[in-house]
Amino acid sequence: MKKLTVLGSTGSIGTQSLTVAKKLGWGISALAAGGKNINLLEAQAREWKPELLAVMNESAAAELKLRLKDTSVKVCGGAEAVNEAAAMDTDIVLNAIVGIAGLKPTLTAIDAGHNIALANKETLVTGGDLVMSAAAKKGVKILPVDSEHSAIFQSLMGVPDGNPYKILLTASGGPFFGKTRDELKNITPADALKHPNWAMGQKITIDSATLMNKGLEVIEAVHLFGVSPKNIEVLVHRQSILHSAIELEDGAVIGQLGTPDMAIPIQFALTYPNRMPSVAPKLSLTDVHTLTFEKPDTDTFLCLATCIDAINKGGLYPTAANGANEMAVELFLKEKISFLQIGEFVARATEQAVNLKSFTLDDVFEADRLAREAVLSYL
Ligand code: NAD
Numbered sequence: 001m002k003k004l005t006v007l008g009s010t011g012s013i014g015t016q017s018l019t020v021a022k023k024l025g026w027g028i029s030a031l032a033a034g035g036k037n038i039n040l041l042e043a044q045a046r047e048w049k050p051e052l053l054a055v056m057n058e059s060a061a062a063e064l065k066l067r068l069k070d071t072s073v074k075v076c077g078g079a080e081a082v083n084e085a086a087a088m089d090t091d092i093v094l095n096a097i098v099g100i101a102g103l104k105p106t107l108t109a110i111d112a113g114h115n116i117a118l119a120n121k122e123t124l125v126t127g128g129d130l131v132m133s134a135a136a137k138k139g140v141k142i143l144p145v146d147s148e149h150s151a152i153f154q155s156l157m158g159v160p161d162g163n164p165y166k167i168l169l170t171a172s173g174g175p176f177f178g179k180t181r182d183e184l185k186n187i188t189p190a191d192a193l194k195h196p197n198w199a200m201g202q203k204i205t206i207d208s209a210t211l212m213n214k215g216l217e218v219i220e221a222v223h224l225f226g227v228s229p230k231n232i233e234v235l236v237h238r239q240s241i242l243h244s245a246i247e248l249e250d251g252a253v254i255g256q257l258g259t260p261d262m263a264i265p266i267q268f269a270l271t272y273p274n275r276m277p278s279v280a281p282k283l284s285l286t287d288v289h290t291l292t293f294e295k296p297d298t299d300t301f302l303c304l305a306t307c308i309d310a311i312n313k314g315g316l317y318p319t320a321a322n323g324a325n326e327m328a329v330e331l332f333l334k335e336k337i338s339f340l341q342i343g344e345f346v347a348r349a350t351e352q353a354v355n356l357k358s359f360t361l362d363d364v365f366e367a368d369r370l371a372r373e374a375v376l377s378y379l
């Protein structure tokens, strides 16, 4: 039986990964999560009997240790425990942690020689150069779970290495596509948490509403596929049916379509290069009827413009954009700043990033800290 480790097992992607694992008949080596949802973690541990349950929050870990006394599951707490889970013997590590908190576990899993099914895009946005070179050195695969990147990855299968291509990165546009800045002034967290096509964790749902998510995905694509940012075009595609495409030199466009269901990209990252029956519903193109494509509005949605600028500058600018955004989203969800201030603060904090051409992991965490501090100073 194949086995999988899921980091971030209680989240939107984490729980869907377990559904996929069940469909595939796979087992679980280790589970890791933050620890806010103790009941779900207990249920997951009882169902899947992982060798290790790693819980970031120490008091949640202590509580789970008590609750799981009658089982063989080893429970450990803290960041080191999450890294221990990432390193444990397994067939593949699926990283569905949210935010830069996923970076060290990714590097730890690579160091242990594991292939990675990567949902945690912030890993590549903040530490892309370090992660991709560590993966190449170890000869491990980074298999994208993000639906757009999975679509690009699938579209590239069969294209010989070295053939130039352009990426057509699709975006749903989120709940506020077509709105003006004036109309977005009084958006509340509840408004922004309603996504038209996907049910996801809170942070990525806000990122989809600001288009930060698409900015992070441009940066993610640059690292995963080694393309220049100028060869990535973002297209707003409201139906979320074409998950992204590539355009080749002869004008041929190859894309991947499907229902907007993360079970498809999650499963393909696990079964690559093979295909298996999935829990996702099949696509009916006659039901969808119409597919539309439009240009994004980067004057209204500042986050997207900031991310493109950051990856063009390179260095630690993308790390700063990500750190500023993580802080700004947290403040917006607590109703400390407005919806439009997210984009304004991300732009300002990215601007002030230190320009380093080569950097270490410590520099990445320092750039993240400085960007968060900058955002707090704007309050
Ligand atoms: P979520 O908020 O629903 O879940 C996050 C998970 O990470 C939870 O299990 C939480 O306990 C865990 N976690 C948080 N901090 C942790 C830490 N320090 N150590 C260990 N675990 C920790 O988020 P999500 O929507 O599932 O998204 C996860 C990642 O996948 C994000 O990077 C997101 O951008 C990406 N992604 C999500 C979707 C989606 O449909 N939800 C699609 C594409 C990519």
Ligand code: MG
Binding pocket: 146, 147, 148, 149, 217
């Ligand atoms: Mg995506």
